[in-house]
Amino acid sequence: MKLDFISVGEVMVQFNAVSPGPLRYVKYFEVHVAGSEANMLIGLTKLGFKTGIVTRVGDDEFGKLITNFLRGEGVDVSRVKLDDSAPTGIYFIQRHFPVPGESTVFYYRHGSAASRLSPDDVDEEYVLSSRGVILTGITPALSSSCYTAVDKMYRIAKSSGLDIVFDTNIRMKLWRDASKARSSLTPFLQAKIVFTNPKDLEILFPSQPIKEAVSNILDRGCEIVVVKLGDKGAIAYDSKGNEHRVEAFKIPIVEDVIGAGDAFNAAFLASVYRGMTVDQALLYAAAAGALVVTVRGDVEAQPSWRDLNAFLESFKGGVVLR
Numbered sequence: 001m002k003l004d005f006i007s008v009g010e011v012m013v014q015f016n017a018v019s020p021g022p023l024r025y026v027k028y029f030e031v032h033v034a035g036s037e038a039n040m041l042i043g044l045t046k047l048g049f050k051t052g053i054v055t056r057v058g059d060d061e062f063g064k065l066i067t068n069f070l071r072g073e074g075v076d077v078s079r080v081k082l083d084d085s086a087p088t089g090i091y092f093i094q095r096h097f098p099v100p101g102e103s104t105v106f107y108y109r110h111g112s113a114a115s116r117l118s119p120d121d122v123d124e125e126y127v128l129s130s131r132g133v134i135l136t137g138i139t140p141a142l143s144s145s146c147y148t149a150v151d152k153m154y155r156i157a158k159s160s161g162l163d164i165v166f167d168t169n170i171r172m173k174l175w176r177d178a179s180k181a182r183s184s185l186t187p188f189l190q191a192k193i194v195f196t197n198p199k200d201l202e203i204l205f206p207s208q209p210i211k212e213a214v215s216n217i218l219d220r221g222c223e224i225v226v227v228k229l230g231d232k233g234a235i236a237y238d239s240k241g242n243e244h245r246v247e248a249f250k251i252p253i254v255e256d257v258i259g260a261g262d263a264f265n266a267a268f269l270a271s272v273y274r275g276m277t278v279d280q281a282l283l284y285a286a287a288a289g290a291l292v293v294t295v296r297g298d299v300e301a302q303p304s305w306r307d308l309n310a311f312l313e314s315f316k317g318g319v320v321l322r
């Protein structure tokens with residue numbers, strides 16, 4: 001089967017607090033399936049692309065939930081391995097506390113099945129069956145074998161001329177040490193499209209102004225660097241020296257912002273790979289990100305093309321595009 005995009009990373013069961021406030025007072029949690037790489041693949045699937053994931057889940061109820069969920073969303077699960085010696089990773093989300101409008105993530109994933117991913121799980125034939133690979137800075141932080149698994153996918157893609165998309169996605173709760181994150185992730189910046197944000201750029205290029213850090217990435221052969229600014233929108237810099245901006249949509253209901261960046265990436269990629277301009281791609285991406293924050297869960301509100309057009313139609317006139 002020919003796939004458009006594949007990725008390698010951990011998919012977890014997410015327990016999302018039904019009520020806002022500190023988790024110690026929360027009585028009910030809602031169950032979701034999420035993980036940055038899977039979120040992007042699901043977003044792309046909803047926009048008509050064929051995707052697949054390389055991962056490991058525990059041979060337990062949560063592992064089965066994840067596999068069924070991914071399959072149900074149309075992601076190829078032929079490379080999802082069941083591991084009977086380690087559990088499926090889980091995490092909790094605290095919402096609107098201590099900062100209203102923001103969410104905090106608490107991981108219970110140390111020693112998980114996915115943290116045992118290794119280069120043996122990345123088979124060359126599978127990588128070559130795709131048009132491009134999507135990698136993030138999360139998986140290399142999980143363990144050294146995860147790092148080498150990502151590196152293997154990256155190298156196969158690079159040597160075979162496949163497209164590489166990289167989201168820096170630096171999770172300091174996983175890395176703990178900024179210089180380790182920097183030295184581990186810098187090699188993956190030689191990608192066709194890089195998604196990042198000012199905080200990650202500061203870790204990767206300490207004390208460099210954003211534009212200088214972006215030029216540094218473009219100089220490595222990257223075609224587009226997208227700097228996501230959360231509720232301030234995003235700026236895409238291309239290798240021809242152009243800057244494209246989009247404002248974020250002002251959304252009246254913010255349930256949970258986790259996953260918005262992945263939805264943004266998926267819609268951006270889908271638009272670019274459908275031949276749209278970077279400006280159009282940014283607009284669809286901002287719309288997808290905005291939709292995701294209106295619900296709990298990372299992927300449920302990820303849009304189809306029809307949803308995106310309906311959303312944009314409702315915002316007509318309210319969009320600032322420079």
Ligand code: KDG
Pocket residue numbers: 034035036037039105138171258259260261262298
């Ligand atoms: O981008 C959203 C993800 O950060 C969230 O779903 C959990 O994948 C996750 C992670 O490792 O932080």
